Amino acid sequence: xxxxxxxxxxxxxxxxxxxxxxxxxxxxxxxxxxxxxxxxxxxxxxxxxxxxxxxxxxxxxxxxxxxxxxxxxxxxxxxxxxxxxxxxxxxxxxxxxxxxxxxxxxxxxxxxxxxxxxxxxxxxxxxxxxxxxxxxxxxxxxxxxxxxxxxxxxxxxxxxxxxxxxxxxxxxxxxxxxxxxxxxxxxxxxxxxxxxxxxxxxxxxxxxxxxxxxxxxxxxxxxxxxxxxxxxxxxxxxxxxxxxxxxxxxxxxxxxxxxxxxxxxxxxxxxxxxxxxxxxxxxxxxxxxxxxxxxxxxxxxxxxxxxxxxxxxxxxxxxxxxxxxxxxxxxxxxxxxxxxxxxxxxxxxxxxxxxxxxxxxxxxxxxxxxxxxxxxxxxxxxxxxxxxxxxxxxxxxxxxxxxxxxxxxxxxxxxxxxxxxxxxxxxxxxxxxxxxxxxxxxxxxxxxxxxxxxxxxxxxxxxxxxxxxxxxxxxxxxxxxxxxxxxxxxxxxxxxxxxxxxxxxxxxxxxxxxxxxxxxxxxxxxxxxxxxxxxxxxxxxxxxxxxxxxxxxxxxxxxxxxxxxxxxxxxxxxxxxxxxxxxxxxxxxxxxxxxxxxxxxxxxxxxxxxxxxxxxxx
Amino acid sequence: xxxxxxxxxxxxxxxxxxxxxxxxxxxxxxxxxxxxxxxxxxxxxxxxxxxxxxxxxxxxxxxxxxxxxxxxxxxxxxxxxxxxxxxxxxxxxxxxxxxxxxxxxxxxxxxxxxxxxxxxxxxxxxxxxxxxxxxxxxxxxxxxxxxxxxxxxxxxxxxxxxxxxxxxxxxxxxxxxxxxxxxxxxxxxxxxxxxxxxxxxxxxxxxxxxxxxxxxxxxxxxxxxxxxxxxxxxxxxxxxxxxxxxxxx
Numbered sequence: 001x002x003x004x005x006x007x008x009x010x011x012x013x014x015x016x017x018x019x020x021x022x023x024x025x026x027x028x029x030x031x032x033x034x035x036x037x038x039x040x041x042x043x044x045x046x047x048x049x050x051x052x053x054x055x056x057x058x059x060x061x062x063x064x065x066x067x068x069x070x071x072x073x074x075x076x077x078x079x080x081x082x083x084x085x086x087x088x089x090x091x092x093x094x095x096x097x098x099x100x101x102x103x104x105x106x107x108x109x110x111x112x113x114x115x116x117x118x119x120x121x122x123x124x125x126x127x128x129x130x131x132x133x134x135x136x137x138x139x140x141x142x143x144x145x146x147x148x149x150x151x152x153x154x155x156x157x158x159x160x161x162x163x164x165x166x167x168x169x170x171x172x173x174x175x176x177x178x179x180x181x182x183x184x185x186x187x188x189x190x191x192x193x194x195x196x197x198x199x200x201x202x203x204x205x206x207x208x209x210x211x212x213x214x215x216x217x218x219x220x221x222x223x224x225x226x227x228x229x230x231x232x233x234x235x236x237x238x239x240x241x242x243x244x245x246x247x248x249x250x251x252x253x254x255x256x257x258x259x260x261x262x263x264x265x266x267x268x269x270x271x272x273x274x275x276x277x278x279x280x281x282x283x284x285x286x287x288x289x290x291x292x293x294x295x296x297x298x299x300x301x302x303x304x305x306x307x308x309x310x311x312x313x314x315x316x317x318x319x320x321x322x323x324x325x326x327x328x329x330x331x332x333x334x335x336x337x338x339x340x341x342x343x344x345x346x347x348x349x350x351x352x353x354x355x356x357x358x359x360x361x362x363x364x365x366x367x368x369x370x371x372x373x374x375x376x377x378x379x380x381x382x383x384x385x386x387x388x389x390x391x392x393x394x395x396x397x398x399x400x401x402x403x404x405x406x407x408x409x410x411x412x413x414x415x416x417x418x419x420x421x422x423x424x425x426x427x428x429x430x431x432x433x434x435x436x437x438x439x440x441x442x443x444x445x446x447x448x449x450x451x452x453x454x455x456x457x458x459x460x461x462x463x464x465x466x467x468x469x470x471x472x473x474x475x476x477x478x479x480x481x482x483x484x485x486x487x488x489x490x491x492x493x494x495x496x497x498x499x500x501x502x503x504x505x506x507x508x509x510x511x512x513x514x515x516x517x518x519x520x521x522x523x524x525x526x527x528x529x530x531x532x533x534x535x536x537x538x539x540x541x542x543x544x545x546x547x548x549x550x551x552x553x554x555x556x557x558x559x560x561x562x563x564x565x566x567x568x569x570x571x572x573x574x575x576x577x578x579x580x581x582x583x584x585x586x587x588x589x590x591x592x593x594x595x596x597x598x599x600x601x602x603x604x605x606x607x608x609x610x611x612x613x614x615x616x617x618x
Numbered sequence: 619x620x621x622x623x624x625x626x627x628x629x630x631x632x633x634x635x636x637x638x639x640x641x642x643x644x645x646x647x648x649x650x651x652x653x654x655x656x657x658x659x660x661x662x663x664x665x666x667x668x669x670x671x672x673x674x675x676x677x678x679x680x681x682x683x684x685x686x687x688x689x690x691x692x693x694x695x696x697x698x699x700x701x702x703x704x705x706x707x708x709x710x711x712x713x714x715x716x717x718x719x720x721x722x723x724x725x726x727x728x729x730x731x732x733x734x735x736x737x738x739x740x741x742x743x744x745x746x747x748x749x750x751x752x753x754x755x756x757x758x759x760x761x762x763x764x765x766x767x768x769x770x771x772x773x774x775x776x777x778x779x780x781x782x783x784x785x786x787x788x789x790x791x792x793x794x795x796x797x798x799x800x801x802x803x804x805x806x807x808x809x810x811x812x813x814x815x816x817x818x819x820x821x822x823x824x825x826x827x828x829x830x831x832x833x834x835x836x837x838x839x840x841x842x843x844x845x846x847x848x849x850x851x852x853x854x855x856x857x858x859x860x861x862x863x864x865x866x867x
Contacts (some may be wrong), residue, residue, distance in 0.1 A: 068700035069668050072639050116790060121625030124637045135635055137623050151621045152635050166639040167630045339792065 026144015028305040032094050033117035033146075036252045040118035041167075043254060045176035047112035048075045048163055050221060053183055054105045055079025055161060065174055066167040073173060076162040081129030084150070091125070092148045106244060108221050110250065114138075116165045117146060118545050126162040131155055181508075182207075182239070183220045199239070201280065206273040210439040216256060216266070219244035229258045230266050233566045238277075240269050247471060294318055314400060322353040323401060330393035332363065334373070336426040338385055352390065357382055360398055362407040372411040418612040530600035532581055535607035538616075541580040619660045623807035624651065631663055635698055636668045636719045637669040645705035646827075668700055679717050693724050696733075700754035705855045715857045718750025722821040727783075734790050734810040734827040742802050745853035751818045752859055754800035754836060756843075757811030765811040771798075773815055773843050780840035786825040787837060793828040802808075805834035805843065814850050818842045 022028060037043040043061070052061040056079035064074045082091060090096045090110075097110035116123040122139035133156035137149045167173065174192045181196055201208035207217070214225040214235040219242075227235045232377070247265065256262060285294060312341065317324040325331075331347045359380065361373060367606040369391075377383050392398070395405045535541045585591050589610065594600075622631040629650055629823045630639040640647060646665050653662035659812050671683050680695070681688055688694045699720065706716055726732050745753040756773065757765055764771045769778050779798060787795035800817050801809055809829060823840040 067685070068697045069682065071641065071668065072637075113854055120628045120641060122623050122628045122630055122639075124630060124639060126637070127633075133635065135632060135637065136629060137632075139623050149623070152633050154635055163637060164637050166630065166641045168641050168643040338789070470707075599680060 005216055006068065024145070026140075029032070029094070029117075029140075029144060029146060032111060033114055034112065034119075036065070037115065037118045038252070039172075039176075040115070041170075041172040042179060043118060043252060044073065044115045044165060045173065046179045046221060047115040048165075049180045049183065049187065050106040052077035052161070052187075054099060058185070060188050061183075062188045062190060062591070063177070063180070064610070065189070065191040066169040066175070069171055070191065071167060071169055072164050073167040073381055074164040076160060076164060078158075078160040080174075081127045081159050083129050084134065087125075087134075087148065088125065092138070092146070092268055099361065099562070106221060112253075112310065114146070120166055122165040123166065128158040128162075130159075131157070133158070146502045155380050176581045178257040179222050180220070181218055182222050201277060203268065203273075204292060205241055205277075207241065208235040208275075208277060209239060212237040215239045216247060217241045218247050218249065218256075219254075225256075225266070226258065229263055230270060235274070238270070238273055240266065241274065242269070249276075289487070315402060316397075322355045323403070324558070325354055325397045325401075328392070328394060328397075329353050334389035334391070337389065342374075344391065347390075352404065353387075355388065357384060357386060358388045358390065359383065360390045360392055362395055362405050363393050364407050364410075365409040368413055371414045372408060373379060375414045376406065376411050413469040413546070419549050428589045528604055530605050530608060531594055533602070533605045534612055535581070536586055537609045538612060540584050540612075588616055619657065620663075624654070627665070629654070631659065632664065633659075633663060634855055636665050642667045645701060645708045649708045672700065672703050673705060675703060675713055676717065677713060679713070689724070691724075691753060695720055695724075696736035698736045698737070702739065702744055702855045706857070710861045711857045715746050715748045715750050718748075719744070719746045719752070719821060720750075722750050725822040726824060727777075728788060728825070729823070730788055731825050735821060735824050737837060738824075738827045738833050742804075743853045745856060745858050747818055748857060748859060751820050751846075752824070753804060754817050754819055754841075755806055755809075755847070755851065756800045756815045756817050756841070757806065757809035758813050758815060760812040761816055762813065765809065768798075774805050775815070775843050775845055775847065778840070778842045780823075783825060783839040786839045788826045789802060790826050790829045793830045793835075795828075795837070797825055798839065799808040800836050800838060800841060802834045802836075803850055805831050807849055808835075814847045819843050 025052050034040070041459050052075050055077045059078035061078070062074075062076045064070070064072075064076075066073050073307040090098060092111050093110065094114065095110040100106040117136075117140060122137060124136060125133050125136040127136065136152060137151055140147060141147050171538060174194060177192075177194050180187060180273070186196055197210055197212075198587045200210050209215075214227055215235060216223045216225045217223075217239050222239065225235070225240070241508065242265075247261060247262055249255065250257055281559060314326070316326075327347070327349045329346070329348065331414065332344045333347055334342065335345050338341045359377065373389065377387075378388070391408070392405065399403045536543050585595055594608065594612070620631050620633050622629070624630075627641060629647065630669040631654075632638070632639060641648060650662050650665050653659075653665060664674060672680055672687065673682060679690055687700075688693060688698070703716065706713075723732060723735055726735065749754065758773045759765055759768060762773050763769060764773065773779065781798060786797035789795070799809075800819060819836075819838050819841050823838050824836055825839055826837045828835050828837070847864065
């Protein structure tokens with residue numbers, strides 16, 4: 001690193017008393033070693049590896065991280081080694097460096113070779129120089145001053161320097177290797193599995209990595225880039241390349257000095273790099289033939305911005321991670337597969353974000369679906385915990401996009417099939433109260449409801465609230481009873497899975513409001529309930545909703561009974577309680593005062609009723 | 619005497635130009651200093667080199683090939699055990715319980731469970747019995763019933779409890795699930811219940827180590843209640859003779 005010291009210093013009429021100097025003592029040494037680095041392990045790896053690279057740029061160095069079996073860190077380079085004079089004059093001298101004259105070398109502060117003192121009080125240096133292998137030990141002596149001891153010499157035919165630092169095996173040593181991952185030639189790493197990621201795109205000015213954070217590469221050393229100092233936007237894993245010396249680093253060389261000049265230099269490099277790479281990606285996109293190709297291209301691409309494509313007249317949003325498929329009520333997702341509680345849940349109106357690894361099945365068969373899908377998944381190579389499984393009724397979108405869809409009907413059955421039990425037939429009691437046959441008896445129903453006093457459905461006790469709710473929804477007395485039922489029709493209390501998407505959507509919208517109204521959740525809405533009840537008494541708003549909030553969670557489990565739904569009369573519109581409440585308050589500004597009070601109780605309802613009556617008359 | 623250097627946090631010995639070095643974090647550090655003081659230089663070097671120290675201590679039961687530790691049958695043993703071997707060697711424990719422990723770990727029928735057990739070993743001290751079983755704590759209610767249901771298991775002293783292995787959740791990501799739960803000292807305060815029991819668990823019966831709470835909780839399929847503990851203390855790696863007077867429990 002080129003270090004130029006030509007500060008302006010013009011003076012006149014001043015008499016120089018003395019020069020400042022640095023006292024050489026244990027405290028000063030401590031400040032320059034253990035107190036210099038905030039992350040000693042990373043610094044030792046970076047500093048010693050940088051020195052090794054400066055020593056030899058042709059043969060790769062060997063870096064061995066400590067393991068349980070070999071608890072020491074070592075770096076071996078294949079440079080010329082150091083002579084005893086160099087050891088004495090440079091290696092042991094703080095601030096001494098031979099690398100300040102030019103920018104081809106990384107070092108220059110004269111601190112790096114001493115960095116192991118930040119962690120331990122002694123380390124070993126083995127220098128193979130001109131046929132002699134000399135072992136040195138550097139240590140902090142009792143007064144805090146470091147000293148170098150020569151221990152042993154013997155002839156050798158190797159060259160180079162090896163530094164051995166006693167160390168405890170931790171993951172920090174492996175993490176520290178990330179700073180030297182751009183070294184060329186690539187260091188040989190021993191003692192751990194470390195893979196060098198190849199950049200996905202390489203130019204003289206910048207690199208694009210497949211993952212990670214933005215970095216600055218000064219010479220071969222990578223530094224994290226504090227993006228917030230440069231730009232408010234998020235930056236993909238770009239590595240900006242700079243020659244040594246063009247960006248200032250701190251004396252510990254742990255990070256960049258974010259001076260105004262540096263920030264503008266970084267900015268001047270980052271923005272064109274982003275624009276250039278975006279152009280490269282756009283060019284590649286024009287060569288794609290299908291959206292599936294686009295998806296493949298964008299996968300692992302650092303630009304996460306969504307792109308909109310048109311296929312067969314429908315627009316699809318494609319990002320690097322997923323394709324957004326417009327919402328469709330027929331899509332069901334398998335959940336709980338890893339916990340062995342296989343369940344199909346409807347996606348409802350949410351957009352399906354399909355990832356590369358997801359598997360889509362065409363929902364065209366109902367028998368042994370779980371077993372057949374699981375068996376099929378086991379044959380697929382890329383199924384992981386992150387794989388989502390979808391069942392779709394309509395394959396149009398997937399065909400448009402060229403995404404494969406597996407029809408369940410084509411999947412083989414697994415194991416032996418039991419003979420089907422005798423199909424259960426159910427009778428429907430129509431609005432007239434007489435028993436009616438199911439018009440589609442050809443296909444038997446697959447579920448039935450137990451009929452008894454404590455009405456139970458799927459292990460859930462269904463209360464009479466559900467009864468009244470169902471009456472309101474269906475406006476008809478409908479029942480699904482087993483053929484063995486011989487009881488009186490008058491006592492029938494039954495609620496099959498009369499699922500209706502519209503009703504469901506409505507209840508979902510108002511679920512929280514109704515829930516707050518009807519439960520003691522400590523919400524503000526709860527305290528407004530007496531006011532609402534008073535308004536309902538005066539027929540200004542719809543009757544108070546019954547306390548059904550606790551039952552909402554079961555609605556989604558209801559079966560699709562499309563056969564049954566055909567026979568249902570149209571649904572009466574359900575009141576929008578919240579809207580009505582707001583409307584009344586807006587129509588009668590006086591009532592806002594009442595709404596401001598949050599401590600009404602149910603005992604206040606009669607008083608409120610008469611009060612509101614008076615207020616409205618006025 | 620070999621050339622050597624001892625500082626506050628390192629010890630380095632040179633023998634024929636080869637460097638042997640150790641930090642104070644190693645369990646062998648005090649032992650090495652003692653050996654140097656007694657002028658037993660080769661012994662000190664052996665104690666400093668985990669490869670030699672392990673092979674010496676195991677006395678033929680373990681051998682190290684490259685970076686792999688293998689037992690007599692040639693089964694690979696995870697590196698997580700190394701600090702424990704060195705620590706037990708330094709404390710002067712007999713090697714047999716440790717070897718029994720390793721055999722029992724390898725007898726665990728599930729690779730998934732074994733890997734989770736190694737993860738437990740890498741972050742916790744292991745307290746073992748002379749038979750090589752692991753010691754754990756367990757909290758129970760005042761009436762010795764289990765904390766979760768309060769009625770399914772009554773953990774009286776001396777009783778053994780088991781459930782089919784297939785009923786124990788082996789997914790480390792399900793942090794609270796089916797299975798008999800035991801824990802190390804660090805987890806005790808997270809565990810509800812009034813009484814603390816000391817339990818003995820065969821490593822082959824360990825099913826999973828949930829990933830939360832720094833691997834301090836363990837789900838097993840079988841456990842034996844040794845005794846009730848009034849003042850639980852943290853475990854230290856070593857062999858505990860439940861019957862002996864020195865037993866800290």
